Amino acid sequence: MEQRRFKEQAYELVARIAKAADSPRRLEILEVLAQGPRTVESLANETALSVANTSRHLQVLRQAGLVEGRKQGLFVEYRLSDAEVFDLLRVLRVVAERRLGDVDRLVRGYLGGRDDLEPVGREELLERVRSGSVVVLDVRPHEEYRSGHIAGAVSIPVAELPRRFRDLPSRKEVVAYCRGPYCVMAFDAVKTLRRHGRRARRLVEGFPEWRAAGLPVQAGEGSRP
Secondary structure, three states, X not given: OHHHHHHHHHHHHHHHHHHHOOOHHHHHHHHHHOOOOEEHHHHHHHHOOOHHHHHHHHHHHHHOOOEEEEEEOOEEEEEEOOHHHHHHHHHHHHHHHHHOXXXXXXXXXXXXXXXXXXXXXXXXXXXXXXXXXXXXXXXXXXXHHHHOEEOOOEEOOHHHHHHHHHHOOOOOEEEEEOOOOOOOHHHHHHHHHHHOOOOEEEEOOOHHHHHHOOOOXXXXXXXXX
């Protein structure tokens, strides 16, 4: 009986993590926080939730130890409590894609038709960055770029790209990236660049996956075109 009680109590505690992740909105919040710290108001705007609902979701995630809040002046900034939280998010996504056919069909149906060229892998991009043969373009919001970005990447948020594509070197191929596999900003950026006659492809994943792989990153203003 003692061993049984131990197992029940242990798995009950572990189940808190599963319960906290049992919400599409909370998973989306974790994806945004994987880019860098955010205030409640900023998260609410990014996820199309009310501030009140965002606060409630953050409270659940905080009680499960998945996020933490830090006072920054007049505001509280939330962030992932540990790099392993992103690992959890990534594993959930990979398992869902492999074991649930509906997920694979949804992703292929929505994203598959947006780009007819093979995306660039992490190792290929790293080699091309080192050779100077490519421009790496971060199309996420500026605040996410400042929190962390691929070393050497330039920052042009996707909404600014139609009026700023001339800021990019015309003779080099551009590789755009954003938040991760379900993020469409890089797709839209590549479409815009190709429409204006530029050679462009996208990174197969996003910045959090690049960082999790231990590849070179920077923080701060970094490079501007």
